[in-house]
Amino acid sequence: MSWISPFRLQRAGMLSMNRRNVDYIGRYNDRASYPLVDNKLKTKLIAAEYDVSTPQLLQVVRQQHEISHFRELVDELDGFAIKPAKGSGGKGITVITRRDGDQYVKASGAKVTLATLERHLSNILAGLYSLGGTPDVAIVEDLVQPSASLADYSFQGVPDIRIVVFQGYPVMAMLRLATRDSDGKANLHQGAVGVGLDIGTGHSLNAVQFNKAIHLHPDTGLNLANIAIEDWQQMLLMASRCYEATNLGYMGVDLVVDAQKGPLLLELNARPGLAIQMANGRGLLTRLKAVERLKRPHFTPEGRVAFAMETFAQPVQQA
Amino acid sequence: MTSRAPFYFALFVLITAGLALAVLRHVELGIPWLPGEQRPVWLVEARVDFQAQQEPVLASLNIPDQPPGFLLLSEQAASPGYGFSIVEHDGNRRAEWSKRFAEGPQTLYFKAQLIPDTVGDDTPSGPAPVAKPVFWEEPQATAVREVLQQARSKSSNPESLTRELIKLMQPETPEQNTTLLTSGTNYVSLLERMLNHAGIPARIADGLQLEDARRRQTLKPFLQIYNGERWLTFNPHTGAQGLPEHVVLWRQTAVSLLDVMGGSDSQVTFSMLRQTVPALQLARVEANDNGLGFLSLYQLPIEEQSMFRMLLLLPIGALVVAFMRIVIGIRTSGTFMPVLIAVAFVQTSLVPGLIAFIAVVCLGLLMRGYLSALNLLLVSRISALIILVIFITTGLSIVGYQMGFNTGMTVTFFPMIILAWTIERMSILWEEEGAREVLIQGFGSLFVAVVAYLAMSAPLASHLTFNFPELHLVVLGLILLLGQYTGYKLSELRRFHPMKAYEP
Numbered sequence: 098m099s100w101i102s103p104f105r106l107q108r109a110g111m112l113s114m115n116r117r118n119v120d121y122i123g124r125y126n127d128r129a130s131y132p133l134v135d136n137k138l139k140t141k142l143i144a145a146e147y148d149v150s151t152p153q154l155l156q157v158v159r160q161q162h163e164i165s166h167f168r169e170l171v172d173e174l175d176g177f178a179i180k181p182a183k184g185s186g187g188k189g190i191t192v193i194t195r196r197d198g199d200q201y202v203k204a205s206g207a208k209v210t211l212a213t214l215e216r217h218l219s220n221i222l223a224g225l226y227s228l229g230g231t232p233d234v235a236i237v238e239d240l241v242q243p244s245a246s247l248a249d250y251s252f253q254g255v256p257d258i259r260i261v262v263f264q265g266y267p268v269m270a271m272l273r274l275a276t277r278d279s280d281g282k283a284n285l286h287q288g289a290v291g292v293g294l295d296i297g298t299g300h301s302l303n304a305v306q307f308n309k310a311i312h313l314h315p316d317t318g319l320n321l322a323n324i325a326i327e328d329w330q331q332m333l334l335m336a337s338r339c340y341e342a343t344n345l346g347y348m349g350v351d352l353v354v355d356a357q358k359g360p361l362l363l364e365l366n367a368r369p370g371l372a373i374q375m376a377n378g379r380g381l382l383t384r385l386k387a388v389e390r391l392k393r394p395h396f397t398p399e400g401r402v403a404f405a406m407e408t409f410a411q412p413v414q415q416a
Numbered sequence: 417m418t419s420r421a422p423f424y425f426a427l428f429v430l431i432t433a434g435l436a437l438a439v440l441r442h443v444e445l446g447i448p449w450l451p452g453e454q455r456p457v458w459l460v461e462a463r464v465d466f467q468a469q470q471e472p473v474l475a476s477l478n479i480p481d482q483p484p485g486f487l488l489l490s491e492q493a494a495s496p497g498y499g500f501s502i503v504e505h506d507g508n509r510r511a512e513w514s515k516r517f518a519e520g521p522q523t524l525y526f527k528a529q530l531i532p533d534t535v536g537d538d539t540p541s542g543p544a545p546v547a548k549p550v551f552w553e554e555p556q557a558t559a560v561r562e563v564l565q566q567a568r569s570k571s572s573n574p575e576s577l578t579r580e581l582i583k584l585m586q587p588e589t590p591e592q593n594t595t596l597l598t599s600g601t602n603y604v605s606l607l608e609r610m611l612n613h614a615g616i617p618a619r620i621a622d623g624l625q626l627e628d629a630r631r632r633q634t635l636k637p638f639l640q641i642y643n644g645e646r647w648l649t650f651n652p653h654t655g656a657q658g659l660p661e662h663v664v665l666w667r668q669t670a671v672s673l674l675d676v677m678g679g680s681d682s683q684v685t686f687s688m689l690r691q692t693v694p695a696l697q698l699a700r701v702e703a704n705d706n707g708l709g710f711l712s713l714y715q716l717p718i719e720e721q722s723m724f725r726m727l728l729l730l731p732i733g734a735l736v737v738a739f740m741r742i743v744i745g746i747r748t749s750g751t752f753m754p755v756l757i758a759v760a761f762v763q764t765s766l767v768p769g770l771i772a773f774i775a776v777v778c779l780g781l782l783m784r785g786y787l788s789a790l791n792l793l794l795v796s797r798i799s800a801l802i803i804l805v806i807f808i809t810t811g812l813s814i815v816g817y818q819m820g821f822n823t824g825m826t827v828t829f830f831p832m833i834i835l836a837w838t839i840e841r842m843s844i845l846w847e848e849e850g851a852r853e854v855l856i857q858g859f860g861s862l863f864v865a866v867v868a869y870l871a872m873s874a875p876l877a878s879h880l881t882f883n884f885p886e887l888h889l890v891v892l893g894l895i896l897l898l899g900q901y902t903g904y905k906l907s908e909l910r911r912f913h914p915m916k917a918y919e920p
Contacts, residue, residue, distance in 0.1 A: 101913040103904045109915055115742060116902035161793075188848060223794030225844065287849065308914055378918035 110380030112371060117347075121385065125264065125346025126367055133343045134365035138182045138236055144362050147342040149335050151362045152178070152355075153239040164218050167237065168211065171201075176240030179217060181226040183233045187284045189226030191217055192254060194240065204254040204275075241363075242356040250324065252276045252316035257283050258294070258332060258352045261369050261381065264394065265340035266405045267333045267350075268384040270294040271376040272301065272324060277316050285372040290314060292321050293377030297410025299329030303378045330402060332360045337398035339365060347385075349373075377411075384409055423900075427893050434889030441884065446695060451879035454692035455531065457489060458626050460664070461689075462526045464674060466682035468518035473498075473678040475524060481509040483665045484649070487533035489693075495524040508669050522679065529691075530626075530664055545617040545642050550609045564614050574616045574643050575657065581610065582639075582655035604637040604652045617642040621649065622667040623659070624686055631687040635666055635673065696883065713885065721882075726759065728881040731891045733758050733868040738898045740864045745907030748861040749841050756834050757861070758868035763829040766869060770862070772812065773830060777858075779808045780839035781846070788843065802836040 106113075112121075133139050141151045155177060156170050171177065175196055181189040191214070192204040200208040218235050220226070227233040243255045250256060254275035261269045271291045278288030285291045290311065293302035301324035304311050313320055326332065336350040339362070349369025352360050374381055387408060388394075395401045441447055446455075464477055479502070480488060491511075493500045498513040511526050552560055567580040585607065604620055611618035622635035638659070639652045647668070649659045659665065666686075667673050676682040713724050733755035740746045748754050761769040783804050787797055809828055838861075846854045871877055880887055904912075 099913045099916075100909050101916055103909060106904055106909070106912055106915065109918065111904075111908075111912055111915060113902065113904040113908055114745070115905065119900070119902050219793060225794050303918075305914065308911060310914055310917060375912070375914060378915070380915075 106380075110383035110386075111374055112381040112385070114371060116382070117371065121263070121347040122368055126348070127344060130344050131367055134345065134348065134367045135185070136182045137180055137184075137364055138234065140362075140365050141236075143342045144339070147338045149338055149342065149362045150358065150360075152241050152353075154236060155239055156237040157182075158218055158222065158235040158237070161219060161222060164215050167215070167218060170237065171211070171214075178238045178240055179214065179221070180236050180238065181221040181233050182236055183224075183227035183231070184221075185226075187282050187287075189217075189221055190282070192240070206253065241353050241361060244327070244354045244356045246327065247272075247324075247354055250274050250314055250317060250319050250321070252314070254283060255353050257363055258326065258354075259369065259373060260333065260336040260350045260352065261373060262336050262340055262348055262350055263385050263388050264346050265337050265398065265401045266388050266395075267296060267336050267402060268388065268405065268409060269373050269377055269379070269381055270296055270299075270333075271373045272326070274314060274321075276306065276314070278306075285370065285376075290321070291372055291376035292324060293373070293379075294324075294326060295411045296333070297406045299326035299332075300324070302411060303376060305372070305375045308372075308375060327354070328360055330406070333402045333405065334398050335360055335362060337401050341398070379411070420900075427896055430896075431890050431893040434886050434893070437886040437889075438884040441886070447883050448695040449880075451696070451875045453695040455695040457691045457693050458486075458530045458532075458664070459689045459691050460528050460530060460624065460626070461687050462528075462666075463685050463687065464513075464522075464524040464526070464676075464682065465685075466522055466676045466679035468520060468522050468679050470517065470519045471678045473513070473515045473518045473522070473676070475513040475677075475679065475682070476675045477511045477524075477526060477684065478667045478669075478671060478673050479509050479511050479526065480528065480530075480664065480666050481668070483530070483668070484659060485532065486530040486664050489529040489531050491526070491528040493524070493526050498524065506669075506671075508671055518678070529693075544644070545619075547612045547615050547617045550613040552613070560610055560613060564610060568614070574641055575648060577614065577616065578611060578618075578639070578641050578648075578650055579655045579657065581614075582607065582650065582652060586653075604639060607639055607652055611639075611641055619647075619669070621647075621665045622673060623663040623665050624688075625660075626662040626664060626688055626690075628688070628690040631685075633686045633688070635684075635686070636663075638663075638665065640668065696879075713882065725878060725882050726762070728885060728888065729762070729872045729878060730755065730759070731888050731895075732872050732877055732881060735891050735895055735898075736868040736871050737864055738895050740867065742898050742901055743905060745905030746860045746864055747857050748864050749838060749845070749857040750834075750861070753834055753838055754861050754864035755868055756831050757865040758872055760830045761865065761869040762873050766866070766873075769829075769869075770866075772809075773835075773862075775812060776805060776808050776830065776835055777839055777842065780805055780835065781843055783808075784839055784843040788847070798836060798840055801840055802832055805832050805835045805839070 133143055138154075138157065141154060144151050155174070156167060158164060158167055176192075176194045178193070179191045184190065191209075193201045193209075193214075194204055195202050197208060200210055201214065202208055221233055221235040224232045241255050243251070247256045250272075251274045256272055256274045259271050259273060260267045271293050273283035273285065274290040274292065275283050276288055276290055283289045285305075288307060290304055290306045292304045294300065295302055301321055304321040306315060312322060332352055332354075335352060339348070339350050340346075343365060345365070345367055347367075347369075349366035351363040351366065353363050355361050371381075395404055442449060462477060462479075464475055466475070475498075479491065480486075482488070491502070493511060493513070495513055497518075498515045500514075501512055503510055503512050513524050563581070563584055567577055567584055570580045571577040585603070608618045608620050618639065618641045621638045621640045623638045624633060624635055627633075637652060639650045640647045641650070642648075648657060649665070650657055651660070674682055674684050713721055716724065734752070736758075737748070737752060737755055741748065741751075757773060760773075763769075764772065780801065784801060787800060787804075790797075792800065809830070809832070813828060842854050842858065845857065
């Protein structure tokens, strides 16, 4: 068992769960804005208003009887993603990458039948994955085709980029790569690899899996030290614009890079996790306080991104 | 950012109010801090003996009524074949035994439990007593006049007059007048008559010296005078004012101690025993006639009381859960599921409860596996699960009973709906996050439940929460305070340990 003293954590500026809840989520996130981020359908609509593009919406299944429409729709599709609109933490998301005869192949490679998908849809409608178990709707989205440069790093599934945005300033970012352990999902607690990204350049810093530092992807074996994200400034801008869209002071913005369409907003999170600090090897608290200290905040996404890229850039030390 | 000062001030008020109220009730009502605390109680037994004369019998014994320095806890009579009642007239309480026919020696018992009580107040109700006129014959009349004259000259008020009079009447200071008066008469009743003659209302009270395990005791006379406000007690031999410790005034009003009709050779003797009773029991008796008593739950019907006993333990469980989740950082399945499980443990006791709980959840998970293959809607799946859980608990009870384990029955104490939801959540967790997470959350929940159970089943906890319900203000304050904790959880010190590599 290995432990770290609370004073060392304090010095490193690590944000704790309790402080995140009381001092940031509780203070800066207006509850009235929560439905915007807790419901992916609403997120999509509001994002469109602020020039933030999202994966194309194919269908919304609201009622049990509409599942038959889903059957007609998927007949013509190869790949798609089924998501519960109010799901949290990636729960209930099923990604189908291709067809194999009558069966559908999930991102993990497992094959499922149409009946399984329909059962999944009815589970979503009943609220199995929604917060508090309230009835939900299922959305069917176009499959994101990850850009080749990033797709190689991920074992399966789409690598996504989580950016923590505080009062419109992108303060910390990481790249999340699915692994065999995480079943094609990009959630760190399920075993995905988190790669810290330098806010200044979009270059990789450190990588962690299951809270341990790693240098190579456990499944693909690729070196994680030399990743560079394209369109970095553009992604930070998208993330920053989400602040205007939702008014949430402290949130996580999840982006993907599509091979054709460029960066797309996947979802917003009003309660972003703390693992990003481990991937970056930095505490969030110092950066959050730097933003809180600003006497004259920037009013445009461009201004905020420029400030963040300058202030939060991490000089390359290791590797 | 708003100032936190009012919040902390409110917290401070909340906690001090809770504590102060508890201390006040402890002092005023004598509710003990610890369970099982004992307090002394005197059990006094009056025994009435007489010879019945083959005719209807009515025996009437004066019994104490608000004796100064004591509180009457209970009284009862034991006398086979006799009708018994306690009658009250003219401010006297008398125990009355009656029987149509009796012969030979008869014995009647009357028992009273008395608690030493310092806050007793003995202001008489009703009209103020007046001195009785007394007629003296010569030569006593002259002697009384002179002695009183002597005493009055050395005194200023009824109390000092009484003291001086008693001093003058002592045999150590022989004087012609006093020797004449004391010869051949009842000394104490002489004093009473002389004081009445002097215009001071006076009476004789009978006191009983309380000593542990004494038998065949008799009453000793004490002199009481009325000073205009209340009755004062004097020792008729030493003149000492006030009632000595451990003396209970059995009879204070000037009526006879014992009347027996239809009997002869009657006498009363007393025996006594020092007992201890739970202090809590005394407090309940006292709470009924104290202003602070309205805050206690003792007045409620017993059935509601036992319900509150359970209910008032819940805040303790909530506090444990809050602490475990906020400061320690243990993951549980469902926020307050552990508290409900802990409540069930309180009723089943720990080990059988744990076994029953784990058995039900494991069986439920197996059956849930089949349900998930059926592709049911969520609501009907949960409903089916509830019914299955009831089947499982019934089955466990019956099988346990047939095998001779009565503890199997206790499984019914678990809240079925909570069990069903726990199984459902665990099952989903299993499918989504794997068995490891199920074990972590399952054991986390059980651990918190066991800790909450230990806290709730401690005798001190149930004693304090029920008898000092105001202490819940303190619990509330602590929970609010925990809600302000922004430091690291214990589990985060472990979770973030790889940060050591990036020492700034």
